[in-house]
Amino acid sequence: xxxxxxxxxxxxxxxxxxxxxxxxxxxxxxxxxxxxxxxxxxxxxxxxxxxxxxxxxxxxxxxxxxxxxxxxxxxxxxxxxxxxx
Amino acid sequence: xxxxxxxxxxxxxxxxxxxxxxxxxxxxxxxxxxxxxxxxxxxxxxxxxxxxxxxxxxxxxxxxxxxxxxxxxxxxxxxxxxxxxxxxxxxxxxxxxxxxxxxxxxxxxxxxxxxxxxxxxxxxxxxxxxxxxxxxxxxxxxxxxxxxxxxxxxxxxxxxxxxxxxxxxxxxxxxxxxxxxxxxxxxxxxxxxxxxxxxxxxxxxxxxxxxxxxxxxxxxxxxxxxxxxxxxxxxxxx
Numbered sequence: 001x002x003x004x005x006x007x008x009x010x011x012x013x014x015x016x017x018x019x020x021x022x023x024x025x026x027x028x029x030x031x032x033x034x035x036x037x038x039x040x041x042x043x044x045x046x047x048x049x050x051x052x053x054x055x056x057x058x059x060x061x062x063x064x065x066x067x068x069x070x071x072x073x074x075x076x077x078x079x080x081x082x083x084x085x
Numbered sequence: 086x087x088x089x090x091x092x093x094x095x096x097x098x099x100x101x102x103x104x105x106x107x108x109x110x111x112x113x114x115x116x117x118x119x120x121x122x123x124x125x126x127x128x129x130x131x132x133x134x135x136x137x138x139x140x141x142x143x144x145x146x147x148x149x150x151x152x153x154x155x156x157x158x159x160x161x162x163x164x165x166x167x168x169x170x171x172x173x174x175x176x177x178x179x180x181x182x183x184x185x186x187x188x189x190x191x192x193x194x195x196x197x198x199x200x201x202x203x204x205x206x207x208x209x210x211x212x213x214x215x216x217x218x219x220x221x222x223x224x225x226x227x228x229x230x231x232x233x234x235x236x237x238x239x240x241x242x243x244x245x246x247x248x249x250x251x252x253x254x255x256x257x258x259x260x261x262x263x264x265x266x267x268x269x270x271x272x273x274x275x276x277x278x279x280x281x282x283x284x285x286x287x288x289x290x291x292x293x294x295x296x297x298x299x300x301x302x303x304x305x306x307x308x309x310x311x312x313x314x315x316x317x318x319x320x321x322x323x
Contacts, residue, residue, distance in 0.1 A: 052219035053142045056211070060227040065310070068234045072314075075238065 008048050015041035028074060036067035137283030138216040138292040146221065147295050151276030155265065157223075158305060162258065165309040172316040197239035204232035212303030216292040222299040226306025233311045237318055245315065254308035257301040264294055264301075 018037040025031050039062025046055035121129060128141055128149070138144035146154055212225025236243065268277035278298070284291035 053140075053221070053224075056220045056224045057227070060224045060231070064231045065227050065234065068231050068238065069314070072234060072238055072317075076318075 004048065008045065011041050011044050011048070015045070029071075032067060032070040032074070035070070036063040039063035039066070133286060136278055136292055136295065137286055138278075138295055139286065140216055140218065140221075142219070143215045143221050143295060143299070144292070147215075147298050148276065148278045151265065151298075154302070155261065155276070158258070158261070158302060161306060161309050162254075165254075165313050168313045169316045172320045194239050197235050201232055201236060204235065205229060208232060208303070208307065212299055213296055214289070215299040216295040217289070222302025223306055225299075225303040226308075227310065229303065229307035230310030230314065233307070234314050237314060245311075247312075247315070250308050250312050250315070253304055254312065257305040257308070261298060261301045261305065264298060268294070 015038055018034045018041060022031045022034040022038065025034070039058055042062065043055040043058035046052075046058055120126075128145060132138060132141045132144045136144040136148050138148075208225045208228035210225075211220040211228055212222050215221030215225070233245075264280070265276040267280050269275050271277075272279040276298070278293035278295050281293045281297070283293050290296065
């Protein structure tokens, strides 16, 4: 019981730290990665709460698809920025 | 300047405190239930017998609350249609795309070539095993779409067929509704999964129409996400 509580609070703290990093950092790639990390920790927390279906959705959409999408758009912004000059 | 900033900070802190208070009252008033409530107890007791599905969550999503799932799929379809409508206005001229792409790098290209079949296989696995293990059509479809997105990331000049995606999307949607109507005709109601034999509990081909419905939902969700990504890729805002 205490071990589960410890692991849960550890993952919750890691989630908060990742969210803070995503907000504070100046590097866009790091921000995108830590936003994906928030979702990954959230899905582990869902797993601890005995909700594997929700955990799977969170991992697939929150940390998989969204992170890919952000990098995709970042690449496009860079491409079009380099076109202009 | 300084006072304005402090007012803004105070407002932000006040809002955060209010949010914290709201969540705190939620948490403080929470007591875990000692036993399942009536609906949950019904599902826990009767799901395996009535639907033959090992995963109760899937049985609820696809069978007991199947109409809601149809609604969700419809919402996603509307979103994809609106994204295509809005982004389709500013489509790049043909032949204009493909030039001016930055090369995506050896690591990404090779990694994609290695990982893409595994990702697609995993998506199909998740969608087809929805009635046995956690996961299902939505998750599987999202995994399929992220595989597609990885392909677009590795090779931005690549195009996959609009028509194929649109066809997969509409055929699976129609088949989903047709299965639902078959449920009215042959079994107990709309989207009843007992139009097919329930089969052996825990086998891959069991739980009536649930694997079929989830395969269709997976295809539909994957096609919808892919079409959104594709219209995003094809837009040029010049």
